Structure formats: structure tokens, C-alpha cells
Amino acid sequence: MASDDNEVTLKIQTLETNSEKFPPIVVRVPSRYDLLKNCQETEEVGASVKVYKDIKRTNRFQVRAKLNGSDVEFIGSNYDGEAxxxxxxxxxxxxxxxxxxTIKMIPIAANKIFRLEPKIGNSDELEDVPQNALSREEKAEAMKDLQLLYSTRKSERERNALRAYDDAETRQDLDKKIEGINLPAEADEVAASSINERNLPPxxxxxxxxxxxxPLEKIISKGEWRYLLDVxxxxxxxxxxxxxxxxxxxxxxxxKLESIKDENEKRKLAGIFSFITHLIRFKDKHAMDSVRSVAHHKIPGILFHKFSSMFVDSESKRLATEKIELLISYVLVLTLFVDDFRTxxxxxxxxxxMPAFKLRSYYESLGCKLVREKQLLLATLPLPLTFPATTRRKRRR
Incomplete structure (x- = not known):
């Protein structure tokens, strides 16, 4: 820092929040009323400032400022309004x-600046505020504005693509375009086979x-491979x-990646590894006894949206039994690709x-045959693809 052509060397020190000490709070009054100015007019007039902290939700604060003898109280909090x-x-x-x-950096309480609103009354009791001060629509709109302001162009393009997919008119336009495309007979058969009651992948x-x-392209779409590069x-x-x-x-x-020389094939296998990981972690996230391994696992937004639409019940927001079976089938099909159809x-x-013996029925429902080799039970996929006569699994009562 330079001042009057003299150089001054400053040491910057950041002070962490201390649980035993209350951090400072910044408040503002949106009107032209100046609390401090009116306090200084006469020595007889004093002001009281109280800060309330929620016992259950320790990150909630409320500030109440008032001139003694006045019926007007200024109240601000970090759980309603703009905060x-x-x-x-x-x-x-x-x-x-x-x-x-030395420059000391001291964090402000809850990283919030409180806006004080005037209120006529003389109550010292903390008001009850609903859990969700903003409606769902208001929160969604606020988040959309913040994403537009701070997010990168890449992430914004991804969100716009997902919003376009959800738009009914856009889907209708896509359907009309698809109808005008002449697909080969093989592709028609694959599409037709995906519409079935067997609860299986296409x-x-x-x-x-x-x-x-x-077909792998019916399981992992072309635009999803770019999000499967972590492995x-x-x-x-x-x-x-x-x-x-x-x-x-x-x-x-x-x-197995080490022995693959072709980079495209290596990316393909690594992408399958990543897709299997996301499928399993998505299942774990929605399990009643969710495991700790999923706590910090991040599923790409485009895949999370896809899995939610495929496997999550829209009403209960949980994975129904049929959806869990479908998710498991997707995982098992990909394991066949990894192990050259002998897994x-x-x-x-x-x-x-799941116990291995219970998983046998899932592989069999995919048309697999179970064989033993060197005390190992392997699932193979013979052709032509055939399914057992009864595909509905028995459930224990």
C-alpha cells in the first residue's frame, strides 16, 4: 500500500469464527431514518440493540433495534425477506x-447483512416465522437469477438444455422432427423392443x-459421454x-484400461465405469439406510435428471420396487460389457x-445363462437373446 509516496507493508490476518464469541453484525435501515443521529441529539434518549439466536437452528439470527421511549422498533433477520x-x-x-x-479480517455473523424494517409495537418476544418464508416459485426464480449472474456459460447451456427437454412444446417439436427421419429397419426394431413390460433396458x-x-447407445446417449471422464x-x-x-x-x-491402446476404446470403458458408479450411488442416495460413501458423491446434473425421470416415482419421490429392479438391470447389463459378457x-x-444368489434371477431375466468355471459363477449372454417364460420375480412377504 502506498500513501504520500511512502510504501507501507501490511500483514493480513484472517480471524476464524469463534463459537464462544459472537461475530459482528452489519445492519442497515432502508429508509432515511438515522438511528445514530437521533440518539446523539439528546443525552436522555438512549437506544437498545438486541440480537436473538435460534436455539435449534443456530444459523438463524434476529436483530431488534429501538429508541428508548419510542413505539417504533426496527427488526431484521436472516431467515425472511431478502436475507x-x-x-x-x-x-x-x-x-x-x-x-x-496489520489488517485483520473478521467474518460477519452468518455472512449476512441485516435489513431493519420498522414495526410499531412494544414486544420483546421473538416472532415465529414459518419454515419456508419464500414460496417454492420465489426460491426457484431467485436461484435462476443467481445462476444466470454467477454461473459459467457451459453450466448455463446444460441447464437450458434440461429446461428445453422439460418443456412440453419442445418435446412435441422434437417428436415431429423425429417422425420425418427415415430410420433403418434395425433401429426400428431396437426402439420397438425397448417398449416392453419386462422392465429391462432397451x-x-x-x-x-x-x-x-x-445397444450401448440406448443406455448411454452421445451427449452423456463428456460427463463420464473422471475414471x-x-x-x-x-x-x-x-x-x-x-x-x-x-x-x-x-x-483393464492399461492394456487398451486405442484411446477411444479406453474412454469408452472408463465411461462405462463412471456410469456404473453413478447408477449405484444414485440407488444408495435413495436407500432408506443410505451409506456414507454417497455423502460427497456428485452426480453430473444431466445424469441426475435422467436417473430421476427414469427411476424416481414422481409422487413419492422414492424408488419404487419396479424402478429399483430396472436400475439394477441397467447396472448388470453394463457389467456384461466390461467383462466381455462373462462376468x-x-x-x-x-x-x-445384495446376496449373490439373489442376483442370479436378475441376470437370468436379462437372458443370461449362469455357468461355473473354476469355482466361479459367471453370467454369460448367449444368442439369440431369449427370456425365461416367467420374468416376474417372487417377493418375500
Whole structure:
């Protein structure tokens, strides 16, 4: 810092919030009324300022300022009004100590600036405020404005694409465009086979190769591969795929990437690893006994939206039994791709938190055959693709 052509060296010190001490609060009065000015007019007039803290929700504060003898009280809080909107900025005081040439940064309480509104009354009781001071529509609109202001162009394009997908008129326009496209006969068969009552991923009964029995492009769309590069990047920098982050199925097979020379094929396999991870973590997130491994797992927005529309019941917001079975089927189909359609049931059963013998019926419903090799039970996919006569699984009462 320079002042009068003299250089001054300052040391900056950041003070963390101390639970035993109450951090400072900044308040403002939107009107022209000046509390401090009126306090200084006469020595007889004094002011009282009280700060309330919610016992149950410790991040909630309310400030009440009042001139003694006046019926007007100024009240502000951080849980209603403008302060309840999403706050993307943190605030702090900067105190300059000229004696020691030190700048101390002190965080403001709850990172909020309180707006004091006048209220006529003489009550010292803390008002009850509803849990959601803003309506859902108001919060959504506020979040949309903040995203537009602070987000990157890339993330905004992704959100716009999802909003367009949800728009009914846009879907109708897409349907009309699709009707005008002449699809090959094979694609028509695949699309028709995906509309079934078997609760399975899209399949092709006429496939002559196991890799076409369940077309991968019908499971992972073209635009989703760009969000499935985490395993690929970890392998490129020599990082380790740990069980704390990835399922054991992925950890036990990630070494296959080292033997693949073609980069496109390596990206494809790594993308399948990532997709399996997101599917399993999505299932765990919606489980009643959610495991700690999903607490910090982030599913890309485009995939979370897709999984929610496919597997989550719109009314209960939970995974119904049929949806869980469908999700498991998607996972198992991808395990077949990873293991060249001869996969061991042991580790994927552990990831899905199911006994291996129970997983057999899921593979069989996909048209797989179970064979034993060297004391291992492997699921294979013979062709032509056929399904058992009874596909509905028995449930224990």
C-alpha cells in the first residue's frame, strides 16, 4: 500500500469464527431514518440493540433495534425477506491497525447483512416465522437469477438444455422432427423392443452379436459421454481408483484400461465405469439406510435428471420396487460389457448390497445363462437373446 509516496507493508490476518464469541453484525435501515443521529441529539434518549439466536437452528439470527421511549422498533433477520435468498458472497470487516501495520479480517455473523424494517409495537418476544418464508416459485426464480449472474456459460447451456427437454412444446417439436427421419429397419426394431413390460433396458431380439443385444447407445446417449471422464482422467495421471469413491466392481477391473491402446476404446470403458458408479450411488442416495460413501458423491446434473425421470416415482419421490429392479438391470447389463459378457457376480452383488444368489434371477431375466468355471459363477449372454417364460420375480412377504 502506498500513501504520500511512502510504501507501507501490511500483514493480513484472517480471524476464524469463534463459537464462544459472537461475530459482528452489519445492519442497515432502508429508509432515511438515522438511528445514530437521533440518539446523539439528546443525552436522555438512549437506544437498545438486541440480537436473538435460534436455539435449534443456530444459523438463524434476529436483530431488534429501538429508541428508548419510542413505539417504533426496527427488526431484521436472516431467515425472511431478502436475507433468506441464496447468498453466494461472504462478508467480513477489515480492521487496519496502524501501530502494528496489520489488517485483520473478521467474518460477519452468518455472512449476512441485516435489513431493519420498522414495526410499531412494544414486544420483546421473538416472532415465529414459518419454515419456508419464500414460496417454492420465489426460491426457484431467485436461484435462476443467481445462476444466470454467477454461473459459467457451459453450466448455463446444460441447464437450458434440461429446461428445453422439460418443456412440453419442445418435446412435441422434437417428436415431429423425429417422425420425418427415415430410420433403418434395425433401429426400428431396437426402439420397438425397448417398449416392453419386462422392465429391462432397451434390447434387440435379432442381434447377432452380444454387444448389440443391449445397444450401448440406448443406455448411454452421445451427449452423456463428456460427463463420464473422471475414471479416464484418474488413469491418465496415474491416480488410484479407491473403494472410498468407486464401487468394488470398478476398483477390481480398472486395470483393464492399461492394456487398451486405442484411446477411444479406453474412454469408452472408463465411461462405462463412471456410469456404473453413478447408477449405484444414485440407488444408495435413495436407500432408506443410505451409506456414507454417497455423502460427497456428485452426480453430473444431466445424469441426475435422467436417473430421476427414469427411476424416481414422481409422487413419492422414492424408488419404487419396479424402478429399483430396472436400475439394477441397467447396472448388470453394463457389467456384461466390461467383462466381455462373462462376468463374475461376487463384487457387483456386494456393491448393490445384495446376496449373490439373489442376483442370479436378475441376470437370468436379462437372458443370461449362469455357468461355473473354476469355482466361479459367471453370467454369460448367449444368442439369440431369449427370456425365461416367467420374468416376474417372487417377493418375500
Amino acid at each position: 433468506s435468498r441464496p447468498q453466494l458472497c461472504n462478508y467480513a470487516f477489515a480492521l487496519i491497525d496502524k501501530a502494528t501495520n 434390447y434387440d431380439l435379432e442381434a447377432s452379436d452380444p454387444s448389440r443385444a443391449y 479416464f482422467h484418474v488413469s491418465q495421471v496415474g491416480g488410484e481408483v479407491t473403494p472410498e469413491v468407486y464401487p468394488s466392481f470398478v476398483c477390481n477391473r480398472v486395470h 463374475d457376480l461376487t463384487d457387483i452383488a456386494m456393491d448393490l448390497r
